[in-house]
Amino acid sequence: MSDWQNQVYCEDALAGLARIPDGSVDLILTDPPYNLGKDYGNTSDQQTVEEYLRWTEQWIDAALPKLKPNGSLYIFLTWRFSPEIFVMLKKRMTMMNEIIWDRRVPSMGGSVRSYSSVHDTVGFFVGRKDYYFDLDAVRIPYDAETKKARSRSIFIGAKWLEVGYNPKDVWSVSRLHREHSERVDHPTQKPLEIIERMVKASCPPDGVVLDLFMGSGTTALAARRCGRRFVGFELNPDYCAVIAERLAALDVALEAERVIAAEAGKPPAKKTAVPKPAAKKPAAGKAAAKPSAAKPAKPKRSRSPKKAPPEEVTI
Numbered sequence: 001m002s003d004w005q006n007q008v009y010c011e012d013a014l015a016g017l018a019r020i021p022d023g024s025v026d027l028i029l030t031d032p033p034y035n036l037g038k039d040y041g042n043t044s045d046q047q048t049v050e051e052y053l054r055w056t057e058q059w060i061d062a063a064l065p066k067l068k069p070n071g072s073l074y075i076f077l078t079w080r081f082s083p084e085i086f087v088m089l090k091k092r093m094t095m096m097n098e099i100i101w102d103r104r105v106p107s108m109g110g111s112v113r114s115y116s117s118v119h120d121t122v123g124f125f126v127g128r129k130d131y132y133f134d135l136d137a138v139r140i141p142y143d144a145e146t147k148k149a150r151s152r153s154i155f156i157g158a159k160w161l162e163v164g165y166n167p168k169d170v171w172s173v174s175r176l177h178r179e180h181s182e183r184v185d186h187p188t189q190k191p192l193e194i195i196e197r198m199v200k201a202s203c204p205p206d207g208v209v210l211d212l213f214m215g216s217g218t219t220a221l222a223a224r225r226c227g228r229r230f231v232g233f234e235l236n237p238d239y240c241a242v243i244a245e246r247l248a249a250l251d252v253a254l255e256a257e258r259v260i261a262a263e264a265g266k267p268p269a270k271k272t273a274v275p276k277p278a279a280k281k282p283a284a285g286k287a288a289a290k291p292s293a294a295k296p297a298k299p300k301r302s303r304s305p306k307k308a309p310p311e312e313v314t315i
């Protein structure tokens with residue numbers, strides 16, 4: 001395996017992309033800063049509109065050559081800049097879907113001069129017609145009610161009823177609240193359920209997923225849980241420590257499952273329980289904390305960009 005694979009580098013994605021050979025990645029799955037003024041311990045989400053769009057075009061042009069010709073790209077955005085960024089991408093790729101992630105925000109409070117925004121906008125783009133796409137891997141089983149409603153003899157044994165349905169382009173999955181066991185200390189952590197669906201559909205088994213903006217490392221975890229490889233970058237060293245701990249906890253959970261399955265004489269289950277790293281504060285400024293049984297510390301929210309030495313987070 002090449003040494004850049006299964007690594008999250010604690011460095012600027014634009015510089016780090018040089019590590020990855022052109023045409024070597026099956027899927028770019030990325031969740032960049034939305035430029036809504038969030039504090040990730042750097043100024044990436046607090047740029048002027050002109051700076052933000054210029055920077056976005058820059059990283060898109062640096063990242064796309066890394067894709068294999070039949071590769072795909074998913075990008076998380078919101079309505080604020082998805083129109084401009086989708087146009088940029090449509091000049092370079094073919095747009096297949098706009099997926100709406102309905103974050104299932106409960107009905108309370110919200111805007112009084114406009115409608116409350118409760119969704120993220122995800123663009124799904126491909127390089128050419130024979131792009132990899134495995135719908136069967138992400139079909140949703142029909143529930144008992146649906147099956148009952150289709151119990152007439154003409155439907156019995158119908159393949160579509162047995163294999164489940166296409167997830168469609170509105171995905172209703174709750175955002176991660178504090179009480180979710182999956183939740184770690186990152187302000188915009190995405191649910192594994194969503195990222196895993198994209199990985200399974202658009203990256204072949206053992207393929208490579210690239211995420212330029214790893215945050216808490218959800219893409220890396222999803223890739224590993226689905227038997228794919230990953231590579232990516234994260235600027236904030238405290239988040240890099242969170243990623244290292246999440247991956248270490250996942251490896252412990254996978255190993256435990258493997259041992260239990262071996263003892264029972266069965267192959268390990270395809271999916272493991274979501275590991276929850278326990279609490280321990282990573283040393284300040286240390287990018288690749290040693291895996292521990294502790295909960296990731298709350299990343300610092302300083303406004304000044306932190307310069308971390310390029311450092312690998314994990315194997």
Ligand SMILES: C[S@@+](CC[C@H](N)C(=O)[O-])C[C@H]1O[C@@H](n2cnc3c(N)ncnc32)[C@H](O)[C@@H]1O
Pocket residue numbers: 011012013014031032033034040042044186188189190191212213214215216217218219233234235236239
């Ligand atoms: C929207 S968050 C990603 C959240 C992630 N999907 C998750 O589930 O945790 C964007 C991340 O990009 C990081 N970032 C911003 N600019 C960056 C850059 N130039 N290179 C690498 N990472 C960067 C931020 O620190 C932030 O953690």
